[in-house]
Amino acid sequence: MSENSKRTIDFMGFRRIAAALSIILVLGAAVSLGTNGLALGLDFTGGSLVELEYAEAPALPEVRNQLESAGYENAMVQNFGSDTAVLVRLPAEFDDSVGDQVVSALSENAELTLERSEYVGGQVGEELREQGGIALLLAFFVVLIYIAMRFQLKFGFASVVPLVHDVLIVLGVFSVFRLTFDLTVLAALLAVIGYSLNDTIIVSDRIRENFRRILKGGPEEIINTSLNQVLLRTIVTSATTLVVLLSLLVFGGEMIRNFALALFIGVLVGTYSSIYVAANMLVALNVNRDDLYVPKKEGAEGSQPEEEEPPDWLKRME
Amino acid sequence: MLNKYPLWKNLLVSAVVLLGIIYALPNLFPDDYAVQISGSSASVSVDEALLDEAREALDEADIEYRDPSLGDGTAMLRFDASDAQLRARSELQEALGSEYVAALSLAATTPDWLRSIGATPMNLGLDLRGGVHFLMQVDMEAAVDRRLDVYASEIKRQLREERIRYRGGDAEEGQLEFVFPSESARDDAASLVNSEYDQFRSNTRSDGEDYILELTLNQQSASEIRDYALNQNLTTLRNRVNELGVAEPLIQQQGSDRIVVQLPGVQDTAEAKRVLGSTANLEFRLEARSDASSARTETFPFRNNPDRTAELERDVIITGDNVADANQSFDENGQPQVNITLDGPGGSMMQDVTRDAVGRQLGVLFIEHSSEEVERQVDGETVTERVRETERSIISLATIRSTLGSNFRVTGLENVAEASELALLLRAGALAAPIYFVEERTIGPSLGQQNIDSGINSVILGFILVALTMLVIYKAFGLLANVALMVNLTLLVGAMSVLGATLTLPGIAGIVLTVGMAVDANVLIFERIKEELREGLPVQSAINAGFSRAFVSIFDANVTTFLVAGILFAVGTGPVKGFAVTLLIGILTSMFTALMVSRAIVNVSIGGRSDLKALSI
Numbered sequence: 001m002s003e004n005s006k007r008t009i010d011f012m013g014f015r016r017i018a019a020a021l022s023i024i025l026v027l028g029a030a031v032s033l034g035t036n037g038l039a040l041g042l043d044f045t046g047g048s049l050v051e052l053e054y055a056e057a058p059a060l061p062e063v064r065n066q067l068e069s070a071g072y073e074n075a076m077v078q079n080f081g082s083d084t085a086v087l088v089r090l091p092a093e094f095d096d097s098v099g100d101q102v103v104s105a106l107s108e109n110a111e112l113t114l115e116r117s118e119y120v121g122g123q124v125g126e127e128l129r130e131q132g133g134i135a136l137l138l139a140f141f142v143v144l145i146y147i148a149m150r151f152q153l154k155f156g157f158a159s160v161v162p163l164v165h166d167v168l169i170v171l172g173v174f175s176v177f178r179l180t181f182d183l184t185v186l187a188a189l190l191a192v193i194g195y196s197l198n199d200t201i202i203v204s205d206r207i208r209e210n211f212r213r214i215l216k217g218g219p220e221e222i223i224n225t226s227l228n229q230v231l232l233r234t235i236v237t238s239a240t241t242l243v244v245l246l247s248l249l250v251f252g253g254e255m256i257r258n259f260a261l262a263l264f265i266g267v268l269v270g271t272y273s274s275i276y277v278a279a280n281m282l283v284a285l286n287v288n289r290d291d292l293y294v295p296k297k298e299g300a301e302g303s304q305p306e307e308e309e310p311p312d313w314l315k316r317m318e
Numbered sequence: 319m320l321n322k323y324p325l326w327k328n329l330l331v332s333a334v335v336l337l338g339i340i341y342a343l344p345n346l347f348p349d350d351y352a353v354q355i356s357g358s359s360a361s362v363s364v365d366e367a368l369l370d371e372a373r374e375a376l377d378e379a380d381i382e383y384r385d386p387s388l389g390d391g392t393a394m395l396r397f398d399a400s401d402a403q404l405r406a407r408s409e410l411q412e413a414l415g416s417e418y419v420a421a422l423s424l425a426a427t428t429p430d431w432l433r434s435i436g437a438t439p440m441n442l443g444l445d446l447r448g449g450v451h452f453l454m455q456v457d458m459e460a461a462v463d464r465r466l467d468v469y470a471s472e473i474k475r476q477l478r479e480e481r482i483r484y485r486g487g488d489a490e491e492g493q494l495e496f497v498f499p500s501e502s503a504r505d506d507a508a509s510l511v512n513s514e515y516d517q518f519r520s521n522t523r524s525d526g527e528d529y530i531l532e533l534t535l536n537q538q539s540a541s542e543i544r545d546y547a548l549n550q551n552l553t554t555l556r557n558r559v560n561e562l563g564v565a566e567p568l569i570q571q572q573g574s575d576r577i578v579v580q581l582p583g584v585q586d587t588a589e590a591k592r593v594l595g596s597t598a599n600l601e602f603r604l605e606a607r608s609d610a611s612s613a614r615t616e617t618f619p620f621r622n623n624p625d626r627t628a629e630l631e632r633d634v635i636i637t638g639d640n641v642a643d644a645n646q647s648f649d650e651n652g653q654p655q656v657n658i659t660l661d662g663p664g665g666s667m668m669q670d671v672t673r674d675a676v677g678r679q680l681g682v683l684f685i686e687h688s689s690e691e692v693e694r695q696v697d698g699e700t701v702t703e704r705v706r707e708t709e710r711s712i713i714s715l716a717t718i719r720s721t722l723g724s725n726f727r728v729t730g731l732e733n734v735a736e737a738s739e740l741a742l743l744l745r746a747g748a749l750a751a752p753i754y755f756v757e758e759r760t761i762g763p764s765l766g767q768q769n770i771d772s773g774i775n776s777v778i779l780g781f782i783l784v785a786l787t788m789l790v791i792y793k794a795f796g797l798l799a800n801v802a803l804m805v806n807l808t809l810l811v812g813a814m815s816v817l818g819a820t821l822t823l824p825g826i827a828g829i830v831l832t833v834g835m836a837v838d839a840n841v842l843i844f845e846r847i848k849e850e851l852r853e854g855l856p857v858q859s860a861i862n863a864g865f866s867r868a869f870v871s872i873f874d875a876n877v878t879t880f881l882v883a884g885i886l887f888a889v890g891t892g893p894v895k896g897f898a899v900t901l902l903i904g905i906l907t908s909m910f911t912a913l914m915v916s917r918a919i920v921n922v923s924i925g926g927r928s929d930l931k932a933l934s935i
Contacts, residue, residue: 051765099760100588115765117587121756124453128891135889139882146878184824187894190886191831191901194879198835201878202842205871233838233845240787240841241834244780248830251779253772255445256827263831 011227011275012220015283018276026165029172036175041182042118044132046125048090048098049118055111057083063106070105072098081254085115132186139193140164151204152291158281159200162273166196170266174258184259192266195241199234199274206230207282211289219288223279238271319858321925323918331918334910335805342812344432344439349424350384351403353410354565355393362417369393375413381406396425400448400763411563422583423565440815443822443896444759446773448766449582450590451892453757456575457689460706461547461751462540463489470494473511473533482507492540494518494533504529548575550750555579557746558593572891577753587760595755597687598740599748600638600728603630604671605679605715621684621711622732628715630681635671637748640664642724644744646737654737655729658744665724672722682714682728687752706752773826780830781807784837792844794934799840802916806836809907814900821900824893828900832908838875839912843868844935857930865917872909880905 042049060077063086067075072090080087088102099117106112120128140160148156167189174181206226214222245267249260323331355372357364369386372395376383383406384396395410397403403422410420424447428438444451466489473494477484484507485497498504501524508520508531517539521532535543552569555577559567568580584590606615606629614633620626642661649655660668672680689706714730731737784803788796810829814821847864855863883905886898924930 053762053764097588097591099758113762113764114760115762117758117760119755119758121455124756131889135885138889139885142881142885143878146881150874183890184827184893184897187824187886187890187897190882191828191897194882194901195835197878197882198838198875201875202871205874229849230845233841236787236791236841236845237835237838240784240837241831243783243787244776244830244834247779247783248776248827251772251776252827252830253769253823255769256823259824259827 008224008228009231010224011279012224012283015276015280019280022165022273022277022280025172026168029168029175032172032175033168036178038171038175038181039178040129041180041185042089042120042125043183044125044129044181045091046120046122048102048120049116050088050090050099050102050114051080051116052086052088052103052106052112053115054084054086058086058110060086063088066106066109067102070101072102072105085254086112128183132183135186135190136167136193139190143193143197147201147204151208154282154285154287154291155204155208158278158285158287159197159204161281162200162270162277163193163196165273165277166192166266166269169269170262173265174262179258179261182258184256185262188259188262188266191263192270195263195267196270196273199237199270200278202230202233203227203274203278204282207279207287211287219286220283223282227275227279234271234275238267241267319856319862320928321858321861321917321921323921323925327914328918328922331914334809335915338805338809338812340432340435340812341437341816342808344426344428344437344815345811347427347429347439349439350396350427351398351400352394352396352423352425353403353407354421354423355395355410355414356391356419356421357417364388364391364393364418368414368418371414372410375409376406379405379409381409394423394425400767404763419561419563421563421565424582436816438815440811441818441820442766442770443820443825444580444582444766445761445823445893446766446770446821447582448761448763449580450584450587450761451757451759452579452581452591452594452755453572454577454579454595454753455756456548456551456577457704457706457752457754458544458547458575459492459704460687460689462492462535462543464751465543466492466494466535469515469517469533473515476510476514477507480506480510482510492535496531496533498529498531499527501529504531507531544575547751548577550747551753552577554747554749555594558742561742561746562590562593576756583763587758591755591758593739593742595753596739596743597685597749597752598743599685600641600740600744601683601685601710602635602637602668603633603681603683604635604675605629605681606631607678618681618683618710618712620715621713622730624711628681628712630683630712636660636664636667638744639748640667641744644741646734646741649727649729653729654731654734655727656731656737656741656744657727658725660724662724668722668724668726672718676718676720678718679715680718680722681712682730683710684713685710689752689754704754769823773823777826777830777833780833784833788837788840792935795840795844795847798916798919799837799844801919802840802911803833803836805915806904806908806911807833809911810900810904813903813907817903819899819903820896822893822896824897825900828897828904832900832904836904836908836912839868839872839908840916842872843912843916847933848935851933851935857933858925858928861920861925861933865913869913872912876905876909 060079064075064077067077067088074091076089078087079085090098090102099119103112103114140163143163144156144160147159170189170192173179174185203226206229207223210222210226214225242264245260245264249257249264252260355364355368366388369388372393373386376395381402382398384398386393386395395406397406407420407422414420426433426438470487470489474484474487482503483499484503487494487496496507498507504522508522511518511531511533512520517535518533519536521534523530523532548571552571556569559569559579559581562581564581564584566582568578570578572578579594581590610631614631615629616632617627617629620628640660640663641658642664643659644656646654646656686709687706688709689704692703692705694701694703714728731740781803785800788799790796792799807829810832843864846868847860850860850863851857880902883898883901886894887902890898
């Protein structure tokens with residue numbers, strides 16, 4: 001089992017630079033989240049939202065004035081996808097019939113149709129916020145447990161830290177650009193966790209295998225070899241996923257734009273983090289052969305490197 | 319070595335793929351826009367004559383329709399576009415009158431042989447077909463209080479019968495508090511209550527001269543009341559939705575005290591909300607005799623003239639809950655009225671009471687519960703509280719000329735609309751507890767169609783892009799991956815159709831994401847095969863090693879994604895759940911196709927060739 005002559009990239013040579021970059025990004029995201037906060041969507045804040053389709057493009061300030069004179073202060077008015085589509089958002093203090101009232105107030109001197117109206121009560125918003133947080137934490141926890149069981153605790157941490165890293169960076173982007181964070185974006189975030197994990201596990205899996213198969217070389221060298229071996233796979237998978245996300249971003253329509261965007265950023269960052277953050281963590285945690293040493297069965301001879309085998313019932317599936 | 323699957327594996331793979339294709343097929347037959355006509359009560363018949371009438375009305379309004387049909391007590395007419403359907407509904411409702419309900423509906427066009435094996439298209443979510451989604455909170459506190467009121471009046475009656483003097487006894491903050499002048503009176507009362515009711519936890523205390531008995535509902539009966547309120551409300555809402563004429567509505571419990579109602583196609587949310595959320599009910603009481611003690615009477619204003627009041631007895635003869643049927647008509651002066659038919663117990667109750675009351679006046683009370691959220695400052699924090707109010711007003715007070723039976727009429731309503739709405743509410747039954755709307759989402763039909771279009775476009779475009787990428791990188795094996803991807807999509811759609819899962823916009827996004835990620839397993843396998851080839855393994859052994867070595871990675875990666883998707887499903891509601899469902903099913907189908915379907919194809923095509931020296935990979 002020798003290294004072939006294929007050109008290898010010294011991923012771990014850049015590991016300090018990558019670590020610095022990651023830390024800067026995560027810190028930046030945290031600072032922005034702390035100062036800027038998130039532009040939480042209706043789902044989480046409660047309130048009303050009305051999407052209108054005008055026959056002719058209206059002047060937004062005028063729409064705002066009209067609403068104000070109808071008694072709706074603090075209305076947020078913006079275009080939604082095209083200049084004839086207008087989105088009106090009102091804070092939670094109004095009741096659930098506000099959508100109809102807005103339509104009748106605005107349709108006095110313009111031709112328009114109601115495309116969509118939403119009302120979320122303040123209490124529901126609070127609950128959704130809570131549930132969202134719980135879902136994220138639960139996801140991290142379950143992943144940690146599963147990886148620790150299937151691999152080893154160090155791998156577990158090396159899997160969860162990149163996830164936190166990815167989630168924070170996506171949140172940071174949404175915070176910096178004041179993009180609306182709603183339920184669908186939360187779903188995207190959880191999908192990012194799933195995806196990034198997928199990547200991380202493939203890398204960890206190869207690292208584990210190589211620790212057992214390649215007996216010479218330090219951890220850094222072995223990790224580097226592993227990263228090179230799975231590099232093409234990582235690139236192809238990320239490329240295909242990014243390509244479909246791009247198509248979703250462009251053609252998926254306004255309602256899932258932020259969803260697609262969150263996934264796009266997440267997959268991008270997730271790919272990077274599975275190479276740099278996960279592998280970096282393993283080096284930093286000082287992973288070594290002993291961690292992956294499979295305890296000898298009683299009576300078994302020698303140090304024959306064992307391969308991780310799936311359970312019997314699984315092998316039958318192949 | 320050669321790569322060969324045993325026969326049973328090949329058969330299994332073929333069978334699953336075949337089933338997937340069959341059950342995905344119905345989705346190629348999109349539903350027709352339709353209007354469904356049914357009678358508003360069981361006595362109204364839907365027949366050829368009605369269908370002719372409907373045809374005539376549509377011809378007159380110049381609306382094109384197809385395939386009018388009769389079946390199962392309903393008539394169905396199909397339309398080519400949703401605006402024709404919408405116009406047709408209002409024309410038909412107008413032409414046929416209130417005896418019939420014309421409802422928007424979607425008519426399946428799936429061929430019979432497919433339907434006979436249970437193959438139906440996926441359900442479309444509201445964001446794809448337009449409609450309104452409500453989330454309602456059931457006011458459980460009010461439900462408990464109302465039941466306590468009933469208990470309170472029973473207990474008071476018993477105390478009076480036993481000649482035990484008491485004060486108080488009103489429901490307050492979930493408990494009843496009776497005050498007695500002596501300890502022995504209190505103990506008598508306590509033993510009376512304890513022997514008659516097992517719903518209460520009783521507590522006694524004294525305050526100076528007062529001996530107090532506190533009754534609190536125990537855990538079990540409180541939760542029984544809550545369950546009852548929720549179930550009763552579900553039933554009532556179902557009836558009301560049926561009365562509104564909405565086809566394929568969804569009415570479902572969410573959590574312990576919420577109800578989701580989804581009404582596809584409905585655009586007039588104001589009407590829907592008024593009818594669904596209405597707590598209107600009726601009470602029938604006799605007018606008080608002039609010599610009755612004030613403890614037995616109550617004063618109410620008239621509905622159309624709040625300055626005028628009348629005194630009625632506290633005892634309620636019957637409520638709207640005893641109404642079996644109700645419909646709106648006009649009296650001899652052309653004023654709107656509601657004809658009411660009582661159910662058995664209600665009828666005999668009415669008979670018993672009115673027999674001895676000929677010449678006295680019978681009052682009909684209109685009851686409405688309302689509530690609003692009020693913000694209050696408590697310890698510097700803003701707390702929102704719900705303040706409830708019950709309004710009772712007299713809508714009619716008329717002299718009883720002879721004993722009343724099960725049929726009579728109620729007049730004194732303001733207009734026809736109010737009368738017919740009251741009739742509807744009486745038919746559908748009252749809510750056991752007030753509800754209020756905590757979430758509402760309306761999607762216009764054009765936006766729905768737009769969402770479908772953009773969703774399908776992005777799936778197709780995504781698929782083409784992925785397919786091209788795979789072909790360029792992996793050549794012949796890329797083709798294999800694309801076939802696997804196609805099978806994967808088919809299985810995914812088939813599985814969702816069979817499971818009756820609802821397709822939403824985020825669901826489509828989930829499918830798109832699955833397309834992107836599904837090739838991952840194939841990529842892993844192919845890269846592994848390439849590696850094994852570089853290591854110098856013979857072709858067939860390299861294929862075998864590639865598949866089995868990649869397996870562990872694929873399995874671990876998918877299990878974790880599956881776990882995360884499972885969390886999404888468990889915690890999420892609405893759009894998040896829709897996304898989670900497609901992701902969950904997508905993971906299963908993509909593992910199956912990558913590991914078994916593509917392996918089967920490889921085995922069958924090149925697995926038996928021992929002369930193979932190189933792979934197009």
